[in-house]
Amino acid sequence: MGSNSYLITWCTIPWKSKSTVIRKGKTAIKYIINENWQQGLASSIAKGVSALNSNTQAVMLLLVDQWQLGIDELTLFIRKWQKKPEYIYTASNDTGIKGPPVIFPQHCFSDLSQLKRGHGAKSVIDQHTKILRSIRMPAAFIDLDTPKQLTELKKLYNTN
Template sequence: METTGIIILAAGASKRLGTPKQQLPFQNKSLLQNVVHTATQSGNMPVVVVLGAFATQIKQQLIDEKVNTVVNPGWPTGMGGSIKTGLQHLLHLSPGVNSALLLLCDQPFITTPLLEEMYALKTTSGKAIIACSYGNTIGTPALFDKSLFSQLLALNGQEGAKKILLQHPEQVASIDFPQGAVDIDTNGDYEQLLTKI
């Protein structure tokens, strides 16, 4: 039976925003709680939240959630280290996982049905990577087969998982997710988000 683990990347310092984006209110919860609830509702699978900046205060918000938290001590160097930290922790908790789903805390329109569609497409397509397409790009949420874990564990610094998507185009199946283009990097992004609710 396929077991998928979920890694939520929430280690950034939100420099352009000036306040921890993980804690911005959205639909009566924080952005991070929003994606945590989406992840935990998509099935009985291990969920790892990777923290970095503001880890102590953000961890307080997650006390009642069914997730495991891990702190990436090298979070300032970029997303690559957080992906590696999250996957190492996931494999420690659940050595038998067959795939890992990467989620960002600042894509507020990720839904449980979207994640379920991704799991189903991985089974039917036989592809090693399921990613979401929006705008003119492809990216997170992204689901990686265990055959690519060694490449995820080799990411460094600013390198994100997109590097692996681009290296293996023949291994990628994509799902159209136009709302994936909405992410929160600045106050303007957040204000725009609030007008869409």
């Protein structure tokens, strides 16, 4: 991986007005502010991908509510991509449903940077099915979307 750049789209924060770069050692984290966050996740992905350096080989998109994903799953995911970096990699569950995280190679950046409301990253995946590979990752399909799920999670970890 070395000096490659990676992007993880976590969330949009509309009230922030400037970009910030945080450096720790040789690692830089650049926050990209999407002023058009009301246009949906597609606009956030497009904004983030458009800000990538030209030497970036791939982008990994994952969702902040995929709380069951750990470093082991993500490391395996990245290592699989490194063996065949021209492919799009996506997680899949036991029934074959595909979803994030997704790793898109550089040749998909143009398509990703042009995403519009209602046509998210799945539309790019659908355009490139011949280069799509999936990795079984059931933990990616356990997310946190409802107050009921949050209550269940709090019970699991004995928190209020």
